[in-house]
Amino acid sequence: MTRSVYVAGVGRGDGRQVVELGMMELLTRQVERVGVFRPLAHDEADPVFDLMRARYRLSQAPGSVLGMRYEEASAVQAEHGTDELVSRLVRRYHDIADDYEVVLVLGSDYADTSIPAELSLNARLANECGAVVIPVVGGQGHTADVLVPEVRNALHAFTSLGCDVLAMVVNRVGDAHAQQAARELGGHLPVPVYVLPEDPALSAPTVSQVRTALGARVLMGDDSGMARDVRDYVFGGAMLPAFLPALTPGALVITPGDRADLIIGSLAAHSAGAPAIAGVLLTLGERPGDETMALAARLAPGTPVLAVDDGSFRTAAELATLEGRLTAATPRKADIAVGLFESHVDGSRLTSRLSVAPTGRITPMMFEHMLIERAQSQRRRVVLPEGAEERVLRAAEVILRRGVCDLTLLGDEAVIRRNIAELGLGLPLLAPDEAPGQAAHAQVIDPVTSPLRDRFAEVYAKYRAHKGVSVELAHDVVADVNYFGTLMVQEGLADAMVSGSVHSTAATIRPAFEVIKTAPGASIVSSVFFMCLADKVLVYGDCAVNPDPNAEELADIAIQSAATAAKFGVEPRVAMLSYSTGTSGTGADVDKVRTATEIVRSRRPDLLIEGPIQYDAAVDPTVARTKAPDSPVAGQATVLVFPDLNTGNNTYKAVQRSAGAIAVGPVLQGLNKPVNDLSRGALVQDIVNTVAITAIQAQDQDRGREQ
Template sequence: MTRCVYLTGIDRGDGRQVVELGVMELLTRQVDRVGVFRPLVHDGPDRLFELLRARYRLSQDPATVIGMDYREASAIQAERGTDELVSTLVDRFHQLARDYDVVLVLGTDYAATQLPDELALNARLANEFGASVLPVVGGRGQNAESVRAEVRNAYRAYHGLGCDVLAMVANRVSREDRDEIAERLASRLPVPCYVLPDEPALSAPTIAQIAQALDARVLLGDDSGLARDALGFVFGGAMLPNLLAALTPGCVVITPGDRADLVVGALAAHSAGTPPIAGMLLTLDEVPGQEILTLAARLAPGTPVLAVRGNSFPTAERLFSLEGRMTAATPRKAETALGLFERHVDTAELAGRISAPSGDRVTPMMFEHTLLERARSDRRRVVLPEGTEERVLHAAEVLMRRGVCDLTLLGPADQIRKKAADLGIDLGDSQLIDPATSELRDAFAEKYAALRAHKGVTVELAYDVVTDVNYFGTLMVEEGLADGMVSGSVHSTAATIRPAFEIIKTRPEAAIVSSVFFMCLADKVLVYGDCAVNPDPDAEQLADIAVQSAGTAARFGVEPRIAMLSYSTGTSGTGADVDKVRAATELVRARRPDLRIEGPIQYDAAVEPTVAATKLPGSEVAGQATVLIFPDLNTGNNTYKAVQRSAGAIAVGPVLQGLNKPVNDLSRGALVPDIVTTVAITAIQAQTSADRTESVPAP
């Protein structure tokens, strides 16, 4: 039977989208087929479903999401009664539910619905759907005692109507009261209660939303700038020094368009990062001259400047009534919401209470979710040497908002701050270090000179070498000032990993450093090695790569069944290349008899059961291999790229293995999600770096 979670509230204004997004994140970690059903909707596009569909790559037909609109519901209830309304919605729910493992139902929104006793209607629908209920209570503007009373009353109401209440959520509570509310409710309710503080960035409109609401012209600014959150408004009419003193991070400066001095001054302050503003809104239908706009664009590239026809007072009235919403066009709000949810909700406990059915399928999204969750469970510090690179900064913001790990960014601090300000990125409490001016430079130079003295490296020479961001970052890892390093978005593989070879070096039990890619296919994750480091490993090295790759696979939740790939299967072929693979296979069996391994074997026999039944009947690896070891770099690199491009697989890596401490390389074409995932993998490697063995659980 399809599992169903009914997420509902007791009144409007509860900020429920945060919880809806967080629960969808939990469900997509557990199962592949997640459906969404909204029994009743208002006219217009369903913004939340569009967000969920874009973020979680849902294939569900939008027409199946909606039960009916409120006008149809009111008419049915008035003419034929509540029983007929409920019966119709139940039929439409079950038409959807049969196609999914779990369905997330989004309850009514209590906004001008003209339906009597909406709470009772939500409770009845949940019961008829066979759903467990997760009620959300809004606490904005209420004191602690009022929030506690509303949560208890909401629980009694849903429980009293026969609902299976999973947990309670109090949302948008005062940050000052959050801990007290959570403590008091924990002892007053028979189910868990999660308390989320109010997060201003979630209700703050983006600059794009302001432009749309005010029908403003966009004079300057790019898409990234228009996506910034407006965290406050500062009205400029006084002299420039007074305006500068009033600026706050993330504010929108509102000033008459003929005040060119305030325009230039505010954008210059933004460029200096003191403080970074969200943008400017010019009133009175006045626009500065082209020379001022050109200067403004150079001072703060990408920062939006808007113009409206009205004066400041009516503009302010409209702005203060404007509330931002999460949509598919506001991915940064989604990251903020998920970070808030994951910090204040015991996700493991809630996932256990939901108990969504799980299977053997592991989708790319499920794998990525698991990585982020594992990294977050024991936070580590990862150093990112390419601190001024735009993709790295965007990834750093995602990692900070989601609470995945602590970060150190290397590079001139003023350049990093300026670049982040230009991109509208909040780096939170990320550590910024300039290797050239760092107080660590002297000690690192002495350390590196001592390590490389046998190569004739002097302290004077080392003093220059350690200003290279990759050398500096690697030394931070070696000295325990960071737990791992990720680089390579603008540096070559050699520039990224050479310092690790020289400074961190290989583990005693590892003959070489090698790499794997996690190949996320539609229904499973395979491990490919080595596709990035060793051009032509001999039999001994190939065996080492296999053992290391099996250890990496097991560490990341992939049960290792090793296929040693060749152009022939079993004893059907001969030749130096096949003999190398055969010898490597025997070395692995001798060294690690607990590992399941087959080789030499062709790719099709390794992964396709029907082919395996013909070529290697009875093999416990053939047809179900999860770790595929390629005989050389030429074969491995081309195969992973062919599968990535032709089969639509997501390739996560290369992940380096065999080093004493984790350092990982990025492709120079890496996208922001690739960087986020690689940093999460590095953090997980750092969690287990104290374990110096490559042990793999026996099957």
């Protein structure tokens, strides 16, 4: 029977979307097929499902999610009674349930409905669907003294109606009351209780959401600017000297469109980072002149300037109740929500109580979850030399929110802080003399001005003395961010390094070859990509480092790649690729692959390996039955070793682009300490995944040294 989890609120404004998203995160770690069902909604469109569908690559059709609209439900209940309403909704649940291992049921929202006793209806639906229930209690504006009895009452309400309550969640609790509420509720109820604090970044609307709510026109601003959070509103009426001190970080400046002084002053302050604002909203239908707009574009390119016809008072009234929403258009808020859930909810305990049997194989989504979870388990410090780059900063926010690892960002601190403010990111940086707390944290080091530069120059000069490198020359070399980051790893000031989003592979890994060098027993440094296809994860090697390996080197690449695959949960079945399968072809290229295969068999007789073999025979069971019917690898290979860099690099990019695969890597193997390269086309999620892999490599190396 399909298992189901019912997330149910007890009233409005509880922000339960955070819990719904967090539960989807937990469920997709365990099973391959997770469905979504929303019994009641106001509209056919479901922004939360659209977000889940995009984030978790769900195959479920949007039209199958909704049970019925409130309007229809109210009519059914009035005409035929509650029993008939429940019966119809449960039938619609079962219409989709059989297709999934687990169904996440999203309870009703209590907003402007004509359904009486809505809590009882949710409880009954949960019972009829055989679902365990997670009630969510809204804690906004409440003290701990008020929240404790509310949670007890909510638990009693659901259990008295026969519900099997999995856990209770209290959401949006003010910081001053969250710890006290957690202490008073913990251990005093028969089910786990989790308290999630209010996160202003979730409740803040984006500039884009303000635009939609007001029907505003966009006079200026790019996508990045429209995605900024609006954390405050500042109304401009005073003269500029009195107005500027009122600006706050993330504020939306609201002023009549004829106040060119306030418009230019706000944008100039933003450009100087004192402070960085979210944007400017012009009222009264007034549009500044062309000269003013041209100056605005030069001062703060990308910063939104919106315009509405209403006056400031009416505009303020409309904005007063506007809150941020989790949608597919706000992936950053989704990352914040998941990070908040993971930080305050014991996911292992929850999934254990849920008793969902994990799927036997690793899907791409499970692979990505596994990376984050393993990295979180023993936090390491990773240095990111490209600390001022936009994608790196966006990835850093995700990494810290989710507690993947601690970070050191290299670069000019003033530039990094300005870029963080410009992007509207919640990326707190430790001051030079500030001690880190419990949460994942970041620090900034400028290689040019750091006291470590002199020390690193002496260290590097010793490593390269045989090449005639003096301390004076080394002093210039180590100011390069990749050399500085590599030396941090070598000197034990960081556990690992990830670079390459704006640097070439050579610029990223050359310092590692010179300083960190190869690991004991490794004769070559090579790389793999984890290729996350629609239904499986494959390992491709070597697609980034060695142009034309000989047979011995190819054998080393195969053994290293199999070890890396196993380390990350992919059972290694190695295919040594060529343009020929078995004994059907001859020539130097085929002979090289054949020799490499024999070397691997002699050195690692425990490995399942086949070669030479063509790609189609390696991965397609139908082709394998014809070309290699007796092979234990053909048709089900998981580790594919390419004969040269030209073939490997082109193939991984072709698969990535044409099949929509996510390529994680390149992940370097064979180095004495973890250093990994990024593709210069890497997306934010690619950087997050690569940093997680690198942190896990650091964990494994530490365990190896301890043993």
